[in-house]
Amino acid sequence: MSETRKTIRQALAIGALSVLVGASVHFSLVRRFVQGDFRDTFLSQEEYPGIRLITTREAEDLWAAGEAVVFDARPERPFREGHVPGARSLPAVESGGKLPAGVWELARGKTLVVYCEGGDCQSSLALAKRLHDEGFRDIRVMTGGWEEWKKAGLPEEKGDGQE
């Protein structure tokens, strides 16, 4: 009986330690959360049914098959230094205004892939929401971003790319 109690106490200690380590390691994220961040940046499937998060490999498959239009949400400079071949630059900061004509002309059911730097970058999510608001209904966010694409040794293109 006391052995069972000891086991439960140790299990609870593992739980408590997990809370401490998690909060410490992700301190900056937790602080942002406390300050009100992430209350709406996760994509709620009810609000944005047309947005899905995908892995770099899934994005690569879509890109290789030529099935999707790829958008780079990073600022223009890093875009010029290297981007997914064929991707169009659409910096999230500039997406507050009207979308470029090339985007407007796309069929709303067209598959779109968006990405940003990688890590916990949020601009691809912001762009995905913006495109969703414009009526697009098949938007895939490549969560690993440019960082993972490059790390995977996938093809890259330099310059201004397609406007």
Add this chain to the structure above:
Amino acid sequence: MVRNKTLLVLFRLVLGGLFVYAGIVKVLDPLDFAQNIRNYRLVGQSLSFLAAIILPWLEILAGLALAAGVWTRASALVISALLGFFIVLTLVTIVRGLDVDCGCFGALSRKSGFGVILEDLGMLYMGLCLLFAHERRD
């Protein structure tokens, strides 16, 4: 239940290792994992975030303890409880007809379904063997 000592050590290393791996891939991208949790449509934004911060470390610490043979029974209990929860969660997801990524092994994750439940059941068997084998020994 398995009583063979060598096999139990193997169970500890395999199960502990799998949990450490599963935890690490989630720790590397907590926001992605938070979104995975959110996609199950069971808990809200804040709870998804908190679970994404804590759960991976629970997997890593319990996995490390199990693999190292420290607090073996307690870590087997934590891992078995987590697996029981994952199995129920996956069943509920199938019944609700949701098409979600299981979010279990990072890039190796796949659609939540019966395959995932079978894997979890296999791991749960190992966890329970360890939990009860150590109870007997104590």
